[in-house]
Amino acid sequence: xxxxxxxxxxxxxxxxxxxxxxxxxxxxxxxxxxxxxxxxxxxxxxxxxxxxxxxxxxxxxxxxxxxxxxxxxxxxxxxxxxxxxxxxxxxxxxxxxxxxxxxxxxxxxxxxxxxxxxxxxxxxxxxxxxxxxxxxxxxxxxxxxxxxxxxxxxxxxxxxxxxxxxxxxxxxxxxxxxxxxxxxxxxxxxxxxxxxxxxxxxxxxxxxxxxxxxxxxxxxxxxxx
Amino acid sequence: xxxxxxxxxxxxxxxxxxxxxxxxxxxxxxxxxxxxxxxxxxxxxxxxxxxxxxxxxxxxxxxxxxxxxxxxxxxxxxxxxxxxxxxxxxxxxxxxxxxxxxxxxxxxxxxxxxxxxxxxxxxxxxxxxxxxxxxxxxxxxxxxxxxxxxxxxxxxxxxxxxxxxxxxxxxxxxxxxxxxxxxxxxxxxxxxxxxxxxxxxxxxxxxxxxxxxxxxxxxxxxxxx
DNA sequence: CGCGTAGTTGACACTATTCAATGTCTGTGG
DNA sequence: CCACAGACATTGAATAGTGTCAACTACGCG
Numbered sequence: 001x002x003x004x005x006x007x008x009x010x011x012x013x014x015x016x017x018x019x020x021x022x023x024x025x026x027x028x029x030x031x032x033x034x035x036x037x038x039x040x041x042x043x044x045x046x047x048x049x050x051x052x053x054x055x056x057x058x059x060x061x062x063x064x065x066x067x068x069x070x071x072x073x074x075x076x077x078x079x080x081x082x083x084x085x086x087x088x089x090x091x092x093x094x095x096x097x098x099x100x101x102x103x104x105x106x107x108x109x110x111x112x113x114x115x116x117x118x119x120x121x122x123x124x125x126x127x128x129x130x131x132x133x134x135x136x137x138x139x140x141x142x143x144x145x146x147x148x149x150x151x152x153x154x155x156x157x158x159x160x161x162x163x164x165x166x167x168x169x170x171x172x173x174x175x176x177x178x179x180x181x182x183x184x185x186x187x188x189x190x191x192x193x194x195x196x197x198x199x200x201x202x203x204x205x206x207x208x209x210x211x212x213x214x215x216x217x218x219x220x221x222x223x224x225x
Numbered sequence: 226x227x228x229x230x231x232x233x234x235x236x237x238x239x240x241x242x243x244x245x246x247x248x249x250x251x252x253x254x255x256x257x258x259x260x261x262x263x264x265x266x267x268x269x270x271x272x273x274x275x276x277x278x279x280x281x282x283x284x285x286x287x288x289x290x291x292x293x294x295x296x297x298x299x300x301x302x303x304x305x306x307x308x309x310x311x312x313x314x315x316x317x318x319x320x321x322x323x324x325x326x327x328x329x330x331x332x333x334x335x336x337x338x339x340x341x342x343x344x345x346x347x348x349x350x351x352x353x354x355x356x357x358x359x360x361x362x363x364x365x366x367x368x369x370x371x372x373x374x375x376x377x378x379x380x381x382x383x384x385x386x387x388x389x390x391x392x393x394x395x396x397x398x399x400x401x402x403x404x405x406x407x408x409x410x411x412x413x414x415x416x417x418x419x420x421x422x423x424x425x426x427x428x429x430x431x432x433x434x435x436x437x438x439x440x441x442x443x444x445x446x447x448x449x450x
Numbered sequence: 451c452g453c454g455t456a457g458t459t460g461a462c463a464c465t466a467t468t469c470a471a472t473g474t475c476t477g478t479g480g
Numbered sequence: 481c482c483a484c485a486g487a488c489a490t491t492g493a494a495t496a497g498t499g500t501c502a503a504c505t506a507c508g509c510g
Contacts, residue, residue, distance in 0.1 A: 066368065069448075074371055076364060089314075090357030094364055131356055132315030138363035139301060139319055143291065145370040146299055146409035149466065176489060184371035189466055191490055208474085208489060223294075374498070401457060411499055416458055433457060433506085 032116070033106030038099035045086060047096045053107050055086045060103025061173035064095040065181065075182040077137060078174060080163050084130045100173045145184050152183040153193040154222050157203070161213055169212045176208070257338070258331030263324035270311060272321045278332050280311045285328025286398035289320040290406065300407040302362060303399060305388050309355045325398045370409050377408040378418040379447050382428070386438055394437040401433075 033056065038044055044055065047066060055062075062079040076095045079085045087110075088094050117124040144155045156179060157170070164170050172179075180187045194211075197203045202219050204212040213219060258281065263269055269280065272291060280287075287304040301320045304310045312335070313319050342349040369380045381404060382395070389395050397404075405412045419436075422428045427444050429437040438444060 066364070068368065072371070074368055076367065088357060088360055089353050090361070094361055128314050131360075132313060135313055135356075135360065135363065136315070136319055138360065138367065139291070141367060142301065142363065142370065143293065143299055145367065146297070175487095186467060187489080188468085188491085192466090195490070400455095412457080413459085413500080414498060417498095420458070 032112065033108045036105050036107050038103045038105065040099060040101050042099050044097040044099060044105070045093055047093055049093050051086060051088060051091050051093050052110055053086060054084060054110055054113060055097075056084045056106045056108075057081050058104040058106055060105075061100040062097055062103060062105070063100050063174065063178060063182075064097045066095050073181045074184070075178060077134075077141070078160075078178075078182065080173075083163075087127070087130055087134070089131050100178065141182075149183075149185055149189050149193050150196070151223055152185065153179075153190060153197065154219055156183060157211060157213065158219060158223065160211075167213075167216075169210065172209045172211060257341070258333045261330050261332050263328045263330065265324060265326050267324050269322040269324060269330070270318055272318055274318050276311060276313060276316050276318050277335055278311060279309060279335055279338060280322075281309045281331045281333075282306050283329040283331055285330075286325040287322055287328060287330070288325050288399065288403060288407075289322045291320050298406045299409070300403060302359075302366070303385075303403075303407065305398075308388075312352070312355060312359070314356055325403065366407075374408075374410055374414050374418050375421070376448055377410060378404075378415060378422070379444055381408060382436060382438065383444060383448065385436075392438075392441075394435065397434045397436060 035058065038060075044062065045051075045053075057079050059081055062083075062085060063075050064077050064079070064085060065073050065075045067073050077085070078100070085097060086093065091110075113123070113127070117127055140155075140159070144152045147155065160170050160172065161167065174182075176187045176190050180190045183190065185193075194203070194205060198205050202213070202215040202222070204214055206212065260283065263285075269287065270276075270278075282304050284306055287308075287310060288300050289302050289304070289310060290298050290300045292298050302310070303325075310322060311318065316335075338348070338352070342352055365380075365384070369377050372380065385395050385397065386392065399407075401412045401415050404410075405415045408415065410418075419428070419430060423430050427438070427440040427447070429439055431437065
């Protein structure tokens, strides 16, 4: 995968304008990035690989994760359209990244961006902002992990709803197992919690991947109950 | 506290050379920083305050934390001598910071550092490195929080031992409550886990704050058991 | 010496996990 | 168009691990 990226970075300097427009409106990548596609469950980069590229999600979704020695998987973050990932402020990735579903990303050579950033004040600022956001997400994630199962699930849903910019209904790209591995719960507990929330009327589940937030006030109350 | 810092930054440009020497050997702060002292349990900065300064611990220890709406406290990180904190890649602090015990820090104006970094390649690099380390610590912290109580405590102890550079014995500056709030456990569970580890012979507890790692091999095995 | 804080220990309740079974959706081939 | 396989999701019962509440102990400081 990494190899493909390298190739297309060299060859294709003028990707389809549709992609460029989409990305440009959302971040610093549109002007210099190269589009790539990744299929469901395919690796984008591996842990401990050199962090040669930065990525911005155009469509689809990405998970970053680590596998522990005993086989458990901890998902560090989900990235949705517009999000930048692969940028860990160091030259080695601290997680692996996979496409959750069919995903389009804009890819940019890290070095190129850093060089540009050294004389484009605006770009440097955007890189720091992306890093600050990353730190903030990690911290929010930490807060989730010390709460009860119900609070974790609600926190996750509210975060997804906010980031999807759909206030009432969200289409989850990730499986229950992904959610469980993100929240540090088992798939069964996640499932049970979804059902409880549905039964108490705060969410609706037309399909297992589609969540409608019915009672925002109660959801917000439950986050700290 | 913030005010004091501002004052001393303006007034005292030539702090005691002892402090400068100590800090210089450990990071980028020695050449431009100003020393400050904080007493036990005093605030260094508050959440959502403007991040005007960066700090480097000279002696003592610092905790950063957030208080949740329901009153629980999550400690985000502990900082030991040599560590840089208060730098969250954004212009607002995402946590509060307090001295755990009598603590000396070197303080530097964020702006000054950023200006210098723009033409001192080395300094810029150090800032990114500090940020990368911060991200790495957050991630390791995440991994801890999905484990069992025993694994969390062991992970914490191994981290402390590594950072204190003492391979066998560590003097913990923080209380059991601090450890509990860092690990997302109760003080009782932390205490019980310490006792268990002592009884199984992998650690010794000459006093409640002093921990000796007796069986490193077994400790490492237990981290993922 | 006595007080207050910090730490430990015990009994019990409760939450999430484990293991197992059942249910649902999607895509494929008959 | 329907039947089936395989992956994904839900549900149930029993268990293990933490949390809660309360009592007790150890230590440092005035």
